[in-house]
Amino acid sequence: MKRLIAAEMRVLWRRPTGRMAAIVGTALPVLVALLYGTLQGSTVQFNDQAIGDMLSFSGPDAASRGLFARHFYVMPLFLVALAGQSVAGERTDHMLRERAVRPVSRDQLFLSKLLSLWLFSTLSLLIGSALALLLTTPWLGVSGPWIDFMASVALSILTEMGVIAMAVMLATWVRSSTMVVISGLLLLGLDGVFRLGLSGLGLLGVTWAPTVHQVMWGSGLGIWANVGSGWSWISAAALIVWTGFALLQGRQRFNGLDLP
């Protein structure tokens, strides 16, 4: 299995989208963290207050902003596109067929795809976060929310698995990576609209609305951002359940696929 994952990692790295995802996913948190650092001591006013006085500055503070930038559509879109290319795209261009004619089970093939994508995103996440910390901590100082940042990074690994699982599941239903991206955006958009509606209902005093809001997929995918405040065990459990559902559904579809 290790060899299959290594082989798939190599394909991801050689794929133009994969290389771009690795570079952007690693470099963006670093750049944003450095840009954030430049705001230290800034006298630019916002609401009659200097921006430099409104924000807290330290290595983990800056790296947290970098992490936010990575999650803000950039990496999820890359991961969905990559998962789409790896499954739906390869089904259409017959590359899945070329793997399936070898003595490997569909489960092994499915797992090698899934785990290579996850490892690929995790490596870029860890390298980007570590570099952001290394470059900003000596400059901005060590005193900051280390535990919150570390927890956010750890939860990001889970979140990105959730995104990959969803994308792989969708990729077993459609035949192109473009359709995977479109259907992924539609699904998350729909989830966002529902959550907005549930927030509205919550404000109107509907008691069950906040609980349902917490179990939505999007709430689960956002748990990495709520470590310091707004943490919800329900959302964390929802992420695991939704990810598990996507994996099981994706696996079942994948095992039954004709690979012409």
Added chain:
Amino acid sequence: MASDALVTNGISRRFGQREALRALSFSVRKGEIYGFLGPNGAGKTTAIRCILGLIKADSGSVSIFGDHHSVSRLTGVGSMVETPAFHGFMTGHENLALSAAYAALEESVIPPALQAVGLADRAHEVVDGYSLGMRQRLGLARAIMGSPRLLILDEPTNGMDPRGMKDVRDLLVGLAAQGTSILVSSHLLAEVQQFCTRVGILDHGVLVHEGVVGDDLESVYLSVTQQGIQ
């Protein structure tokens, strides 16, 4: 039988209302080159896909060297289905390394395979720059790497020039002489006649003829297959 490399036993497959294969039974003996003939749409590629587990047969069974298991029976099987697919952004060598990983083969099997199809000097170029004939050769290299016991080839000379076709013929005859069993589908009767030991002719999903290759192959073929154009 113990002397059979591949046995299909009554495999059937339907696509919607269309019956692509009807109770197909045939066998490829060890060390022989079995020609799989038939008009377009006869079911040759569907049969090959069922044998390789790419699509599931609705009924029937397949065994390779006596192994019926859908995964383990593919150990020691090299194949090329229709136009071989590659990652165009990777080199020929990298594409074969990917397949070698899935086949649990060492990468040391790649250079001899590339040498055998005359692609050794182009192995480190990306496949997007290959011609159709070169891709076909690379597909063949992927099929023969690791010296498989059974080779399953679907139209292996597609897109090749006469020189390439002769090279493939010589390669297959050489492999068979070393004991490799080969199932090869083709439209080209003359080609099949030159190097196959036995043939099976498929028409509308049914095996309509099976026998030793003789000089009368064309007349047999025309008599057992239905007229396509009225």
